[in-house]
Amino acid sequence: MRVWQWLARHDPGYSALRRAGRAAIVMPLLFAFASGVIRNPDVAIFSAFGSFAMLLFVDFGGPLRERAQALAALAVAGAVLVCLGTLTSQPAWLSALAMAVVALAVLFAGAVSSVTASASTALLLAFVLPVTLPGTVASLGPRLLGWGMAAVVCIVAVTVLWPAPSREPLRGPAVEALRALSARLRAESAYMLGMREALAGRDETEDGSLLAERDRAVVAADAAVGALHESFLATPYRPTSLSTPARTIVRLVDELNWLDTVMAQYDRYARPLAASDPTHDAARALKAAAADVLDEGAFALAQHGADPSDLEDALRRLSDARRAVEAAMLAQPAPAPTPGGAMDEVVTTLDPGFRAQELAYAVATVGGNIGLTARAERRTWWQRLLGRQPGDLSGPVAAAAERASGYIGWNSVWLRNSIRGAIALGLAVLLAKLTGVEHSFWVVLGTLSVLRSNALSTGQTVLRGVLGTVLGVVLGAAALFVIGGNPVALWIVLPLGILVAGVAPAAISFAAGQAAFTVVLVLLFNIIAPTGWTVGLIRIEDIALGCAVSLLVGVLFWPRGAAASLRRALSDAYSEGIGYLSAAVAAGAGPRGGATIPVDAHAQSLRAAAASRRLDDAFRTYLAERGTKRLPLAEVSASVTGVAGVRLASDAILELWRGQPPVDPHTAEAREALNDALDRLESWYRELAARLLARGPLPEPVPSDPTMVARLAGAVLESQAHSADMHDSATAVRLIWTADYLEVVSRLETVIVAPVQTLRDAVTP
Numbered sequence: 001m002r003v004w005q006w007l008a009r010h011d012p013g014y015s016a017l018r019r020a021g022r023a024a025i026v027m028p029l030l031f032a033f034a035s036g037v038i039r040n041p042d043v044a045i046f047s048a049f050g051s052f053a054m055l056l057f058v059d060f061g062g063p064l065r066e067r068a069q070a071l072a073a074l075a076v077a078g079a080v081l082v083c084l085g086t087l088t089s090q091p092a093w094l095s096a097l098a099m100a101v102v103a104l105a106v107l108f109a110g111a112v113s114s115v116t117a118s119a120s121t122a123l124l125l126a127f128v129l130p131v132t133l134p135g136t137v138a139s140l141g142p143r144l145l146g147w148g149m150a151a152v153v154c155i156v157a158v159t160v161l162w163p164a165p166s167r168e169p170l171r172g173p174a175v176e177a178l179r180a181l182s183a184r185l186r187a188e189s190a191y192m193l194g195m196r197e198a199l200a201g202r203d204e205t206e207d208g209s210l211l212a213e214r215d216r217a218v219v220a221a222d223a224a225v226g227a228l229h230e231s232f233l234a235t236p237y238r239p240t241s242l243s244t245p246a247r248t249i250v251r252l253v254d255e256l257n258w259l260d261t262v263m264a265q266y267d268r269y270a271r272p273l274a275a276s277d278p279t280h281d282a283a284r285a286l287k288a289a290a291a292d293v294l295d296e297g298a299f300a301l302a303q304h305g306a307d308p309s310d311l312e313d314a315l316r317r318l319s320d321a322r323r324a325v326e327a328a329m330l331a332q333p334a335p336a337p338t339p340g341g342a343m344d345e346v347v348t349t350l351d352p353g354f355r356a357q358e359l360a361y362a363v364a365t366v367g368g369n370i371g372l373t374a375r376a377e378r379r380t381w382w383q384r385l386l387g388r389q390p391g392d393l394s395g396p397v398a399a400a401a402e403r404a405s406g407y408i409g410w411n412s413v414w415l416r417n418s419i420r421g422a423i424a425l426g427l428a429v430l431l432a433k434l435t436g437v438e439h440s441f442w443v444v445l446g447t448l449s450v451l452r453s454n455a456l457s458t459g460q461t462v463l464r465g466v467l468g469t470v471l472g473v474v475l476g477a478a479a480l481f482v483i484g485g486n487p488v489a490l491w492i493v494l495p496l497g498i499l500v501a502g503v504a505p506a507a508i509s510f511a512a513g514q515a516a517f518t519v520v521l522v523l524l525f526n527i528i529a530p531t532g533w534t535v536g537l538i539r540i541e542d543i544a545l546g547c548a549v550s551l552l553v554g555v556l557f558w559p560r561g562a563a564a565s566l567r568r569a570l571s572d573a574y575s576e577g578i579g580y581l582s583a584a585v586a587a588g589a590g591p592r593g594g595a596t597i598p599v600d601a602h603a604q605s606l607r608a609a610a611a612s613r614r615l616d617d618a619f620r621t622y623l624a625e626r627g628t629k630r631l632p633l634a635e636v637s638a639s640v641t642g643v644a645g646v647r648l649a650s651d652a653i654l655e656l657w658r659g660q661p662p663v664d665p666h667t668a669e670a671r672e673a674l675n676d677a678l679d680r681l682e683s684w685y686r687e688l689a690a691r692l693l694a695r696g697p698l699p700e701p702v703p704s705d706p707t708m709v710a711r712l713a714g715a716v717l718e719s720q721a722h723s724a725d726m727h728d729s730a731t732a733v734r735l736i737w738t739a740d741y742l743e744v745v746s747r748l749e750t751v752i753v754a755p756v757q758t759l760r761d762a763v764t765p
Contacts (some may be wrong), residue, residue, distance in 0.1 A: 024502070075154075696754055
């Protein structure tokens with residue numbers, strides 16, 4: 001019972017135990033059949049290591065059917081790599097070159113899909129084994145037979161032996177966040193109603209309980225959104241694959257963070273509504289409609305392939321509520337164009353409409369994304385095969401090409417890590433071939449297992465790897481001393497060793513995993529050809545050689561590590577994000593300075609999204625190696641999430657102007673004021689990006705231009721004076737709402753500066 005409780009603490013969900021248990025059953029049976037019945041060493045070795053690769057080195061998530069499909073795809077890709085590795089196993093220079101090319105392709109492909117990223121070790125093993133074991137065309141048959149046997153049995157084992165429940169790391173936390181945000185909106189709506197009744201003369205004692213309930217809902221919503229963000233960052237790679245549902249669900253992380261911020265700003269910056277204000281009921285109805293969308297979204301997301309019709313009905317009601325708020329606001333008589341307070345009053349009058357529009361857009365974006373997820377999951381098998389996509393989503397091939405293009409550049413952490421890994425593995429193969437070590441593939445496995453993104457972390461892992469291997473040799477020698485040369489006893493102990501080797505890395509440590517894996521190899525090779533414990537000494541030699549290669553490459557290539565890469569990625573993301581904001585404003589309100597060249601806001605959006613993904617990878621690399629740093633994680637995370645705020649505000653501006661007629665001539669002064677505000681933002685954010693790279697003092701937040709409010713309000717009054725219909729006034733209102741979004745981005749400056757200053761000061765050049 002104590003062992004089981006310890007496993008429950010160190011192996012949540014028993015994922016490692018499940019994988020190790022399957023491998024402990026499958027691998028010995030396959031190895032016994034291949035060596036005892038088929039009697040071919042190639043079949044035996046490839047079936048044994050193939051089962052290791054497909055049962056221990058990968059752990060696909062999602063529904064069982066998708067896991068089986070991913071494992072089948074891994075088997076096919078692995079078979080191709082087995083053929084390539086065999087054909088390039090001689091001479092040494094060809095083996096090293098092929099290893100480098102394959103490693104670069106496999107490691108870089110992980111940027112496209114988390115499924116590929118999680119399978120990279122297994123794919124590399126499928127190439128490392130044949131390229132380091134000399135073979136000819138005649139060797140292909142036995143090697144493919146062994147790999148194929150392992151694939152078939154492993155797919156059956158994953159679906160039959162202790163099948164794991166559906167694991168989608170973001171879906172559960174996203175559902176909880178949706179429910180918490182809905183509860184927050186309902187609590188705020190109830191509080192608004194209570195305030196109105198209190199102002200009308202009702203006893204105010206109940207308002208305290210409503211306020212307390214609202215405050216509890218706010219805390220719960222913030223906690224739920226924070227838990228979702230933590231789940232998103234819990235893996236070393238972005239937790240999304242190329243499947244349509246996975247791509248849509250992962251968008252919810254940024255969108256729900258943004259929605260939580262919008263709700264906070266709604267309460268903090270929106271002016272209080274008087275009991276007699278006609279927009280009061282409309283604003284409260286909009287919050288109720290938004291809460292309905294979130295509730296229906298949570299219900300749809302909690303099920304696989306749910307019917308989204310109720311969610312779509314709720315989205316339509318939210319759209320009606322948004323229009324009702326705008327109508328109530330625009331129906332109010334405009335102040336007379338007198339000097340002084342009228343200008344401020346215009347903007348104050350429009351503020352509830354902007355807050356409602358901002359909230360409605362954020363909630364509609366979330367609900368639309370969930371609707372796409374449900375539609376994608378309800379597609380038929382034939383529609384999936386043909387790549388039919390719901391909505392305007394691109395297909396998997398186009399999505400893969402778009403993602404890959406975003407990582408091509410020297411500032412891409414993923415590309416640089418892929419190049420580093422390719423060089424290290426290529427050198428390991430060349431060194432193993434030239435030195436003629438007995439088990440050359442151990443050299444390459446040693447390099448693969450300890451390589452990290454900076455020299456310091458690589459050195460620490462090298463020490464743990466070598467010490468673990470030495471410990472494994474000692475334990476293996478002790479086991480052989482007790483067992484002697486009894487083959488039956490070796491076969492009995494082998495499954496237990498595999499079980500421990502599968503659990504130890506996740507439940508104990510990397511060194512413990514190395515030790516247990518060494519024991520398994522000692523047992524395995526003594527079954528093939530009894531040599532005693534000396535095979536362990538050979539493994540120490542080979543692992544040390546591989547670790548030395550990894551350490552050398554880590555020292556020579558990018559030794560500064562993850563923090564410096566994070567700083568560069570952050571600079572690039574803010575630069576691209578502010579470029580997208582400028583393009584979004586120009587696409588709606590018109591280009592600045594009388595320019596006639598159309599602005600491609602979509603292309604700017606893709607560049608900003610690519611920079612955001614590169615920043616995400618740099619941040620994950622930083623998190624994986626933060627043990628040697630002392631940066632406050634919360635502050636660094638705030639500086640990273642500020643990028644999403646700039647990008648989503650740009651999305652909202654584009655949506656605000658979507659399908660609108662050209663800007664009328666009476667708003668030239670308003671456009672000029674808007675462009676002045678945009679110039680200030682561009683200047684500040686680009687200076688921020690430049691100083692991040694130069695490690696200079698960061699710019700202080702710049703307050704908004706106080707005259708901009710009057711200039712924009714004057715445009716509304718002038719439009720109303722010159723227009724025969726509501727078109728000119730509506731255009732002027734959108735200009736003011738665009739300025740409100742720019743003000744949202746401006747307020748991010750104070751949120752960003754302190755965290756970024758901490759990051760800049762903590763990273764040495």
